[in-house]
Amino acid sequence: MTFVNRNWMRGARVAAFAAVAAGALAFSALTFAQEVAPEQLALARKYVDLTDRAAVFETTVVTVGIDSMAQLLTQNPEIEAQLDEVIGDVIKEYNGRKGDLLDQFARVYALRFTTDELQQIVNFYDSAVGQKLAAANSEVNMDLQRILQVYENNLRVEFFAKVRAGLRDKGITL
Template sequence: MKTVLKYLPALTLAAGLALSAIPAMAQQPAAKAGAAPAQPKSSPAAIAAAKEILSMKNASAMYANAVPGMVEKTKIALIQQNLNYQKDLNEVAQVVAQQLNGRQNEITEGMAQVYASEFTEQELKDLVAFYKSPLGQKLITAEPKAIGLSMAFMNSWAQNFTETVMGAFRAEMRKRGKEI
């Protein structure tokens, strides 16, 4: 369960983005295979509304540690390849983390662009209004718990269903005279 809770903010945002993008994707013609989707130029107001939505949903919590996490991951990989430089790499990691501090804000900008390209300016303003409403506030508050409980249910179901599948395999193999 701790693993699920660790990723809950990211899962909440990903699920919200996925669910909110379905109607928009259904309205768009299929893109050519291999071609990158065209990104329409978004208005500053649309970008601002998208950023407000991301702020209300506390999206930055899911990538707040992106820079130190990436620095640490890179440091570990480099140490594994250069064991004799461990002391230096530990020191350099602190310098690099300091130099790159704040770059995670680029994620906010990119996510706002994505929202603004998937929704019209008016739709984004409507979403802001919704999230400010009592139901929207309840959604923001209750959705992480609902997603966490849903993930726990899915994990439990998968574990139980795996046993069912294993039983079916064993039964079919027994019919062939083979015990597994």
């Protein structure tokens, strides 16, 4: 790859990242600026509560705690016991803050769905089948990720081989 092409590719990646970041910031600003009816927000929150089987808040806080511990232990391995205690205390501080995150999730749903649609969604997740789906979603998502990973690995090998064959047909060898 030539220097110009490498720079162009690098520039394209930076531009793509900037576009995604700008889109996320614009959506974030829109989410907080837009008014949502209280009953619509309440239905959206009920949906979030009905489907929070993965305990996303707790999992995130514990993951951040583990990451912090690993980072700090590499700097000073002798403080493991004290660090464990302090991280446990900090995790406890976050216990009462789950609602803040779930309210933000609910707001996203409230902006995307009408009150009637949210009522239908809540009715479904209140049903036996909806509860079964909510309970199974975490495991199903892991299975789907594994399938996608295998597919992507196979696609990567096949795609690369086809590109090389196409280049060989054009008299280019790598």
